[in-house]
Amino acid sequence: MSLLVYVLAARGAQPARLRGVRGERLQSLRIGSIDVLVGAMPTPPRATVRTLREYDRVVRALWASRAAVLPARFPSLVADPSELERTVRPRQATFRRHLRFLRHRAQMIVRLVPASGTRDHAPRLSPRGRFRGSKYLAQRARAARLEHIPEIGVVRDAVRRWVRAERVEARAGVATIYHLVPRTAVPRYRDAVERAAAAAGLRLQVTGPWPAYAFAEPW
Amino acid sequence: MPRRRAPSRSTVDRILESEDATLLDVVDSALTKGVVLNGDLSLALAQVDLVYAQFSLLLCAADRVLPTAGGGRRRRRG
Numbered sequence: 489m490s491l492l493v494y495v496l497a498a499r500g501a502q503p504a505r506l507r508g509v510r511g512e513r514l515q516s517l518r519i520g521s522i523d524v525l526v527g528a529m530p531t532p533p534r535a536t537v538r539t540l541r542e543y544d545r546v547v548r549a550l551w552a553s554r555a556a557v558l559p560a561r562f563p564s565l566v567a568d569p570s571e572l573e574r575t576v577r578p579r580q581a582t583f584r585r586h587l588r589f590l591r592h593r594a595q596m597i598v599r600l601v602p603a604s605g606t607r608d609h610a611p612r613l614s615p616r617g618r619f620r621g622s623k624y625l626a627q628r629a630r631a632a633r634l635e636h637i638p639e640i641g642v643v644r645d646a647v648r649r650w651v652r653a654e655r656v657e658a659r660a661g662v663a664t665i666y667h668l669v670p671r672t673a674v675p676r677y678r679d680a681v682e683r684a685a686a687a688a689g690l691r692l693q694v695t696g697p698w699p700a701y702a703f704a705e706p707w
Numbered sequence: 708m709p710r711r712r713a714p715s716r717s718t719v720d721r722i723l724e725s726e727d728a729t730l731l732d733v734v735d736s737a738l739t740k741g742v743v744l745n746g747d748l749s750l751a752l753a754q755v756d757l758v759y760a761q762f763s764l765l766l767c768a769a770d771r772v773l774p775t776a777g778g779g780r781r782r783r784r785g
Contacts, residue, residue: 535738537734541733544737547737559737559742560742561737562738564742572744575744664735695732701736701741702740704740705740
């Protein structure tokens with residue numbers, strides 16, 4: 489029997505009737521001052537659309553019931569509570585600090601297709617399978633140029649007052665902006681993006697609020 | 708890396724007017740974001756396992772650990 493990890497969370501209650509991706513009962517395991525919400529299952533879940541939707545449902549419900557959660561990437565499995573403890577406890581202070589940063593905040597996603605196109609930012613390996621210094625610098629330079637895509641600037645200017653963290657990715661000509669904003673600001677954020685897009689003649693897609701998947705990794 | 712041409716109107720429509728816009732975000736979020744503790748992953752389509760991968764004690768996402776995988780730029784503000 490393995491444990492599927494859903495979230496690391498600040499202490500709190502969980503929705504009483506919430507069940508996991510396989511209908512399993514959720515367990516809250518306390519490691520220091522952090523709760524880890526897990527579900528026991530005999531075999532690893534497969535990444536089907538249905539399972540991922542269920543996983544998001546569970547993470548979303550936990551996020552809604554707590555001040556902050558760090559979603560685990562699907563599927564994070566451990567053999568038993570002791571393995572989980574060995575994995576989490578050494579980084580407890582980092583997780584705790586990160587949970588404080590995410591308190592009462594939500595992730596919004598804006599996706600757009602810049603008129604000028606984008607450059608991909610997928611990892612590129614050298615022929616030897618290792619990153620080289622010059623390639624690293626070239627990648628950093630390309631990432632920096634994302635800052636200057638005009639359409640991203642339109643969005644950024646419209647919502648600057650609410651944004652606590654930002655992450656931008658570009659792949660296959662599509663730019664994706666992840667913003668971390670106060671949960672209470674979500675309706676105003678969405679309105680501001682849509683008004684700015686309409687004023688600039690910009691076509692984009694806004695989704696959210698989401699648990700802070702894109703900001704879950706401690707840095 | 709060559710610069711990509713601006714996408715066609717039909718491509719933009721397909722991307723931005725998807726009927727199930729959130730599905731892309733669900734898949735992207737659950738599989739490529741979040742804290743990685745460890746785990747096994749099998750990707751399945753029509754009951755056929757396509758990919759199997761094992762994560763072992765990988766505590767940060769690959770695109771945070773590997774320097775050139777940093778397609779994303781993140782700025783943190785108070």
